[in-house]
Amino acid sequence: MAMLESLRDLVGPAVFDHAVSPLIKIAVLIFVGILPLISYLVLAERKILGFMQVRLGPNRVGPWGLLQPVADIAKLLVKQDIIPSTAIRWAFIVAPCLVVAPAFVIFSVIPFGPAASQTGGSLDYFVTDVNVALLFVVAMATVGVYGIILGGWASNSKFSLLGGLRAAAQMVSYEIPQGFSLVIPLLMAGTMSLQGIVQAQFEQQRWFIFQGWGLGLVAFFIYFVAGVAETNRNPFDLPEAESELVAGFHTEYTGMRFALFFLGEYANMIVISAVAVTLFLGGWHQPFPNAGWAGFLDLQWIPVLTPPLGLVGILWFSTKLAAFLFVYIWFRGTFPRYRFDQLMELGWKWLIPLVLLTIFGTGVWKILQ
Amino acid sequence: MAAPDTVGTRDSLFEVEEMELAFGPQHPSTHGVLRLDLKVDGERIVGCYPIIGYLHRGTEKLFELHPFFQNVPHTDRMDYVAAATNNLAYVGAVEKLTGLTVPPRAAYIRTILCELQRISSHLLWLATHAIDIGAMTPFFYTFREREEVLDLFEEYCGARLTLNCMRPGGLPFDLPVGWTDRCGAFVDKFPAKVDEYEGLLTHNRIWKKRTVGIGVMSKEQALQYGVTGPMLRASGVGFDLRKATPYEAYGEVDFDVPVFHGGDTYDRYLVRMEEMRQSTRIVRQCLDKLPDGPVMAKKPRVLKAAKDTEAYYAIEGPKGEIGFYIVGNGTPNPQRCRVRPPSFYNLQIVPELTQDRLLSDLVAIVGTTDIVLGEVDR
Numbered sequence: 001m002a003m004l005e006s007l008r009d010l011v012g013p014a015v016f017d018h019a020v021s022p023l024i025k026i027a028v029l030i031f032v033g034i035l036p037l038i039s040y041l042v043l044a045e046r047k048i049l050g051f052m053q054v055r056l057g058p059n060r061v062g063p064w065g066l067l068q069p070v071a072d073i074a075k076l077l078v079k080q081d082i083i084p085s086t087a088i089r090w091a092f093i094v095a096p097c098l099v100v101a102p103a104f105v106i107f108s109v110i111p112f113g114p115a116a117s118q119t120g121g122s123l124d125y126f127v128t129d130v131n132v133a134l135l136f137v138v139a140m141a142t143v144g145v146y147g148i149i150l151g152g153w154a155s156n157s158k159f160s161l162l163g164g165l166r167a168a169a170q171m172v173s174y175e176i177p178q179g180f181s182l183v184i185p186l187l188m189a190g191t192m193s194l195q196g197i198v199q200a201q202f203e204q205q206r207w208f209i210f211q212g213w214g215l216g217l218v219a220f221f222i223y224f225v226a227g228v229a230e231t232n233r234n235p236f237d238l239p240e241a242e243s244e245l246v247a248g249f250h251t252e253y254t255g256m257r258f259a260l261f262f263l264g265e266y267a268n269m270i271v272i273s274a275v276a277v278t279l280f281l282g283g284w285h286q287p288f289p290n291a292g293w294a295g296f297l298d299l300q301w302i303p304v305l306t307p308p309l310g311l312v313g314i315l316w317f318s319t320k321l322a323a324f325l326f327v328y329i330w331f332r333g334t335f336p337r338y339r340f341d342q343l344m345e346l347g348w349k350w351l352i353p354l355v356l357l358t359i360f361g362t363g364v365w366k367i368l369q
Numbered sequence: 370m371a372a373p374d375t376v377g378t379r380d381s382l383f384e385v386e387e388m389e390l391a392f393g394p395q396h397p398s399t400h401g402v403l404r405l406d407l408k409v410d411g412e413r414i415v416g417c418y419p420i421i422g423y424l425h426r427g428t429e430k431l432f433e434l435h436p437f438f439q440n441v442p443h444t445d446r447m448d449y450v451a452a453a454t455n456n457l458a459y460v461g462a463v464e465k466l467t468g469l470t471v472p473p474r475a476a477y478i479r480t481i482l483c484e485l486q487r488i489s490s491h492l493l494w495l496a497t498h499a500i501d502i503g504a505m506t507p508f509f510y511t512f513r514e515r516e517e518v519l520d521l522f523e524e525y526c527g528a529r530l531t532l533n534c535m536r537p538g539g540l541p542f543d544l545p546v547g548w549t550d551r552c553g554a555f556v557d558k559f560p561a562k563v564d565e566y567e568g569l570l571t572h573n574r575i576w577k578k579r580t581v582g583i584g585v586m587s588k589e590q591a592l593q594y595g596v597t598g599p600m601l602r603a604s605g606v607g608f609d610l611r612k613a614t615p616y617e618a619y620g621e622v623d624f625d626v627p628v629f630h631g632g633d634t635y636d637r638y639l640v641r642m643e644e645m646r647q648s649t650r651i652v653r654q655c656l657d658k659l660p661d662g663p664v665m666a667k668k669p670r671v672l673k674a675a676k677d678t679e680a681y682y683a684i685e686g687p688k689g690e691i692g693f694y695i696v697g698n699g700t701p702n703p704q705r706c707r708v709r710p711p712s713f714y715n716l717q718i719v720p721e722l723t724q725d726r727l728l729s730d731l732v733a734i735v736g737t738t739d740i741v742l743g744e745v746d747r
Contacts, residue, residue, distance in 0.1 A: 054510065338503075
C-alpha cells in the first residue's frame with residue numbers, strides 16, 4: 001500500500017487514478033484472479049465429475065492432484081503448434097484470441113467487492129464502474145461468437161465448419177433471451193451500473209431472484225439456461241459435441257491455441273456466473289445483510305484477523321460464484337445433449353416468449369410499486 | 370408415440386450443394402472402425418453408405434486351417450465384447466455336426482456364462498450409447514458393474530474379454546470354489562443397479578427427446594432386413610431363439626422376452642434394459658438348479674466330422690442371432706465355416722433409418738444398433 005501511495009505521488013493523482021490504478025487492478029485480476037481460477041476450475045470440474053462418476057479424478061500430480069493444472073499448462077505450452085496447410089492462416093490465428101479477449105474484458109465491470117466509499121478504504125474492489133455496464137456485458141459476450149465461427153470456418157475442415165455453424169446459430173439465438181432476461185433486474189433496480197444493481201438489492205432488502213412476484217426467479221432461470229447455451233456447455237454443448245462432430249469448431253486446433261478456446265469457455269462460465277451472482281443473488285453482499293440475526297455473516301467476529309469488509313465481500317462473491325460453477329459441472333454429469341433443432345426450438349419457441357412475458361410482468365410490477 | 374419428423378425438406382428455390390462427409394473410420398462414435406460415407410445437406414443426411422472391411426481378418430478362412438477345438442479362440446475375436454455367446458454358437462455347431470451331447474452341468478454353466486455375457490455386452494452398449502447421446506455419467510456406472518462381470522469371467526477361465534471358455538462337448542473346467550456364491554451375490558444386487566441407470570435416463574426429458582421417434586423401424590422393415598435380437602424385439606416381433614428353439618438350459622428356466630412395439634431408439638433402449646433384468650433371473654435360477662456331474666462329454670481323442678456333413682446352429686447372442694454353418698470333410702478341420710453375425714445384418718438397415726435425419730440422429734441410430742465391427746468384418 002505504501003508503495004502504491006508513493007507511486008501516486010510520483011505520477012500525480014489524476015494519472016494514477018485513471019491509468020495506473022486500473023492497469024494494476026487488471027494485472028492482478030487476470031494473473032492472480034482469473035487465470036488461476038480457471039485452471040483450478042478445470043481441476044475442480046474433473047474432481048467433482050470424478051466424484052459423481054465413481055472414480056478418483058486427477059490424483060497423480062501433487063497431493064490430491066493439486067498441481068495438475070500446472071502440469072496441464074506446461075504440457076499445452078510446449079505442444080507442437082500445428083496450423084493445417086489448407087487453413088486460412090490469419091483467421092485461424094485470430095480466432096482463439098477473439099474468444100478469450102472479450103471474456104476477460106467483461107471482468108473489468110464486475111463488482112467483486114464493495115466500492116471504496118462503502119468500506120471507508122481507498123480501494124474499489126472492481127476495475128471500473130460504468131453506468132452502462134449491463135450493455136457492455138451483453139456487447140462483449142457477443143463478440144466471443146465471432147471467434148468460434150471464424151475458428152470453425154478457418155480450419156477448413158468439415159467437422160469444424162459444422163461446429164462453427166452450430167455455434168453461430170446457437171449463440172445468436174440464445175443471446176436474445178439472455179439479453180432480454182437482463183432487462184428484468186434492470187427494471188427492478190432502475191440502473192445499468194452493476195454496482196448500482198447490487199446496491200439496489202441491498203436497499204430493497206431482497207435479492208432480485210426473489211423480487212417481483214417470482215418474476216425474478218423466472219428471469220434468473222432464463223438467464224441461466226441461455227447462459228449455459230452461450231458457453232456451449234452440457235446439455236447445450238453441440239458445437240463441440242465429440243460424439244457427433246469429433247471436437248466441433250476446435251477439431252484442428254492444437255497446443256496453446258486449443259488451450260485458448262478452452263480458457264475462453266471456462267472464462268465465459270465464470271463471467272456468466274459472476275453476472276448472475278451480481279444481478280440476482282445480491283452480488284458481494286452477505287446473505288440477509290439487513291437482518292440482525294444474520295449479522296454474524298459479516299465475519300467481523302473472527303478474533304485473530306478481523307477481515308476488512310472488502311475481503312468479506314470478495315469471499316461472499318466467490319462463495320456464490322462457486323455454487324454456480326458447481327451447478328455447471330453438475331449439469332455435465334447429469335444431462336444428455338440436445339439435438340440441434342430441439343435446441344433452436346427451446347430457444348425460440350419457449351425462452352423468448354417466456355422472457356417477453358416476464359418483462360411485461362415486471363413492468364406491471366414496477367408500475368404498481 | 371412417434372414424434373413428428375421435425376426435419377423438413379429444403380425447397381428447391383436455391384441451388385443446394387451437398388457435402389460429402391467421411392464419418393469414420395477415425396471418429397469417436399462409430400464404435401470401432403465403421404466408415405459411413407455421408408452426403409449431407411447442412412446437417413440433414415441425404416445419403417449414407419456404410420463402408421466395412423477395416424477390421425477384416427479372414428476369420429472364416431482361418432477356421433479351415435485348424436482343428437475344431439483350436440477354432441474357439443477365433444470366435445472370441447469376432448464379437449469381442451461377447452465372447453461367451455460366440456463360443457457357444459460355434460461349439461454348438463460342432464456338437465451338432467459331430468453328434469456330441471453335453472452333460473447337464475455343462476449346459477447350465479454355459480447358460481450362466483452366456484447370460485453374464487449378455488449383461489456385460491448390454492452394459493457396454495448402454496455406456497457407449499449414452500455417451501453418444503451426450504450423457505457421460507452412465508458410462509462410468511455401467512463400467513463399474515461390467516467390471517464385476519469380467520471379474521467373474523476372469524475367475525472362471527482366466528480371461529476377461531477373449532474368454533475361450535467352451536469346448537466342443539462341454540467346458541474346459543468346472544467352476545472354481547465359491548464362484549456360484551459370488552455370481553449369485555452379483556445377480557441379486559444387479560437389478561437395483563439397472564434401476565440406477567434407468568433413473569438417469571429413462572424419464573430424462575432430453576434423453577427421450579433424443580431417442581423417442583428416432584430411427585423408427587417397422588416390423589416389416591425389420592423382417593425384410595433380417596434384423597434380429599433386441600432391434601427386432603423393439604419393433605414388435607417377439608422372436609428370441611432362447612424361447613423359439615431352447616438350447617442348453619433355457620428350456621428349464623423361467624424368463625420373459627421383453628417386446629416393445631414403437632420400433633424407435635427409445636424402445637430398443639427399453640428392451641435391452643429389461644433383458645438385463647431377465648438375464649439376472651436366468652442366472653439366479655441356473656445357480657439354484659445347478660446339477661452335479663462332469664462338465665465334459667466323452668469324446669474321441671481327435672474330433673472329426675464325417676465327409677459331406679453340414680450343420681447350422683444359431684443361438685441368441687446379446688446382439689441377435691449368432692449362427693455358425695459348418696461343413697465337415699472327414700478330417701479334424703472344417704471344410705468351410707460360415708458365420709452369421711447379428712451386427713452385420715443389423716447394420717444394413719442404418720442407411721434406411723438415417724435417411725433425411727440429422728447428424729445427431731445418425732449417432733443415436735448407429736449407437737442403438739449395437740454393432741461390433743470385429744463381427745461385421747470377421
